[in-house]
Amino acid sequence: MLVLEQLQRRFGDVIALDRLDLEVVAGELCGFVGPNGAGKTTAMRCAVGVTTPDAGTVAWEGRAVDLEVRRRIGYMPEERGLYPRMRVAEQLVYLARLHGLRSAEAAANVEFWLDRLGLTARRDSPVEELSLGNQQRVQLAAALVHDPVLLILDEPFSGLDPIAVDVMSEVLLERAAAGVAVVFSSHQLDLVEDLCRSVAVVDAGRVVLRGDVRELKRAGDRRLRVAVDGDPGWVAALPVDTEVVARVNGEVTVALGAEADPGEVIELARAGGPLLHVRLEEPRLSELFRDALQDRLPR
Amino acid sequence: MSPGTTVRLIAAREVRQRLRSKLFVGTTLVISALLTVLAALPALLGVFDPDEPAVDQPAEEADLPRLGVVGAMSVAERSAIEAAIGPIEVVEVADVDAGAAALTSATNDLVAVVGPGERVLVAPSGQLLRPGSVAATRVAEALALGELFSEEPDRVGEVLARPSLPVEEVGDVDPAEATARLVVANLGVVFLFAVLIMYASMIINGVIEEKGSRVVELLVATVPVRWLMTGKLLGLGIVGLLQTLTLFAPPLAVLLLPAGEAIPRGVGGLGVAIAGWFVAGYALYAVIAAGLGSLVSRPEEAQAVLTPANVLMIGGYLVGFLAINAPSSTFAVVASFVPFSAPYAMLVRQALAAPAWWEVAAAAALTLSSAAALTVGAARIYEGGILRTGARVRLREAWRAG
Structure with missing residues (x-):
């Protein structure tokens, strides 16, 4: 070793x-x-x-x-x-x-x-x-x-x-x-x-x-990737223990803390418009990397 | 794996890489051939013709050395002197000063002034007969032996002809030998300067190559930096010695061929002195070049960083040339013991002034121990500078980091 x-x-x-x-x-x-x-x-x-x-x-x-x-x-x-x-x-x-x-x-x-x-x-x-x-x-x-x-x-x-x-x-x-x-x-x-x-x-x-x-x-914050056909302003109402970590081509990636409920986030998103797609994933290593360095890296 | 094996591997790589260079090998062979031709020229042109009249080999009456005599010279004394150095013309003079004044114009005058009750040898003409020179010593010995063998003057010649006599060691009465030694001293100094400059440059470029190509980081991960430097210096030193031998062995062989027996004795031995002083000079300057080379990363910076070493080498070279003009002077003697000028000045003295063996040994020891001391400092600088690429590293920074 x-x-x-x-x-x-x-x-x-x-x-x-x-x-x-x-x-x-x-x-x-x-x-x-x-x-x-x-x-x-x-x-x-x-x-x-x-x-x-x-x-x-x-x-x-x-x-x-x-x-x-x-x-x-x-x-x-x-x-x-x-x-x-x-x-x-x-x-x-x-x-x-x-x-x-x-x-x-x-x-x-x-x-x-x-x-x-x-x-x-x-x-x-x-x-x-x-x-x-x-x-x-x-x-x-x-x-x-x-x-x-x-x-x-x-x-x-x-x-x-x-x-x-x-x-x-x-x-x-x-x-x-x-x-x-x-x-x-x-x-x-x-x-x-x-x-x-x-x-x-x-x-x-x-x-x-x-x-x-x-x-x-597995231990990292899960990512919920959501795209809706409508107003993206729904993210303003996200509950605590969640955070928007990316917005790419209309898709919003939300980091879910340990206590966060993905269903609650999806409901919020639907308030903005019809769902185009939604995916719940483990974080990528690059995301864990950013999380670990969050105090130093530009968002 | 032992340090010796590692250093040998590194040195062997340096030797292989240099000897694989067609330019390096070709240039060396061409220069060696030119030097060999130059060495053969004097013999071909008859400069060292053994039949040529010399001081102790007079061919004509008009060329006989003249011996000034105060008072009477006995037949036995004259016979003894002639048995020792060949025929002479005796000139009676009033006193020593008169003899010196009368006999200093011709280059082959033996101004040995022999007076009643005392025998005084003077040498105002300097070059051919000065106290301690072969001819002067022979005359003195002949006079001493003349008393012993007054009835058998030929015995004087027999005794003096024995090679074990001290007279054989005195030096430079033979003008051919004096000329040859002067040539060797000049060429030796130039050669030493040229090869030391060349190898300092080769070392610094080798260090920069390893540093610039970054291979050094790979190497020092498994080889201590000091071993790396030692191997490189050893390898390039071997290449330098091989090159020196290649350059000088053939011309020396030509000079020492049986056909060239008239070539003055002792001149061939100076080749060994040149090789020896190359080794000592290389040891001294190479470590400086290696240490300085580690401070820079680009070949174009090499000469700038090498300036301190170049100044030392040029200084030693100039001292060597000054010593040629006065090989027995205090300046030359002192310079022959100062490490940075010793390779040049002692070589000059060996060629022209016959220093004692212990003087040569002491000068070599001083030079080599200085090289050893410098190696410690150079290795520290090398260690501190070799891994830092980009801008030139300051000497103080490298020293601190080493």
Whole structure:
């Protein structure tokens, strides 16, 4: 299990991490989300040892993350980085060896991942000659080539085309199923919702929402989406414990608190005109995200 | 995995990448070929022709070195001197000053003034016969041995011909050797400056490449920053040494070929000194370049941030050239122990002034220990600056963050 405990990090006057706590168990695929500047990248850098926290601890399986542990982590930095003029296979072997693999083992792993990610034909090409999508695949291979027990990926889906997104998703699910703890950050909340078993929402250097995605959705305010053919002024009479959270193309989305009665809201809506459609749903992750950050985000 | 293995992996990658560059390898081979041709030219043009008359190998009566003598010189003394250094022309002079005045015009005069009761060697002409020079020492020894072997003057020559005699170590009386050493000193200083500048630039660009391409973040996630810097410096140092050997081994081999036996002794050994001072100079300047390189992210900023190192290198280079004009001066001696000028100044002294071995060892130790001390500081700056991209990082900020 990866444990980030009470991490603090300050850059000048900016507090990047403010007693951040996070636990990710083996086999868990955890989405790490938050607004820009929330502290995601700093937390991930602390987890892999690239940044040293001012206070707090990072541990894997009860052991402080030292060099030995870091060699078993697969890391994809937010800003991609590879030697542009180095050949793909040679570069991956080099990185695998820096993680402690023997030469033959590194070569075998490289061939496996080149094949798995569809890069075999480009194995001897310099990285700079590859398309951006293929460079992303090489970057993923670099994070995986040494059989890590923990994957920490900063915005791995950023800039990927839909096919590459599918490949990346498959690989992450495979790794998690194989017992690898996977943490990845993303702004694509729908993707995180579809892919992840759990999620951590970070804001201002702290985890403000953490848990199993399905449980969080079940526990969150349900959404009633209503459209009527008439005056939208009915929303002015909404009862307490409800809140309009969106109006799109005539459809009003009402967040229902724990005590709110959807039937009461529907009655109100009908007062405005005939119902066009009505749907009661669990909240989307993006809605939970907004709820968690409601004091800071513009409505 | 041990630090040594990691550093070796990093160094090996640097070596592979550089040696894979056709431009780098091609340029090195072309320059080496040009230097080899240049080295062969003097022999081809007869500059070092062994048959050419030299100080101790007179060919014609008119070229005989003249020896000023106060009072009488015995036959035995003259025989001993001639046995030692070849035929001479004896000129009787009134006293030492008169002898010096009379005998300083010709370049091959041996102004050894021999008086009754005392024997004084003076060397106003400086270059060919100064106290401690080979010829002066030989004359002095010949006079001393002349008394011992007054009945057998040829023995003097036999004894002095033995290579174990100290006279073999004194130095530069042979004009061909003096010329060669002067050339080596000049070329050595230029070469050191050129390669140190080139490798400082190569290091800084290598650091910027890793920083600019962001691969460094991937690397430091698994390799301590100091190991990374050490591996890079070691790898590029090996490349530099290989390049130095490639550039200089063929021309030196040409100079030392059996056909070129007339090439002055000891000149070939200066090649080793050049390589040695390259290693020490590289160790010193490379760590500075690595530390400074971590402060910037773009190649166009490299030269600006490298300015302090360049100033030091240019300063050392100028000191080296000044030392050539006065290799035995206090300035040259002091400069040869100051770490930033030692690679240049001590090389010059080795070429032109025959410093004691311990002086060379002390200068090397000072330079290398300074490099070791600088490595600690440079590593801290490297650690503080390497992950910060974008605008140039201030030295103080990097130091604090490291």
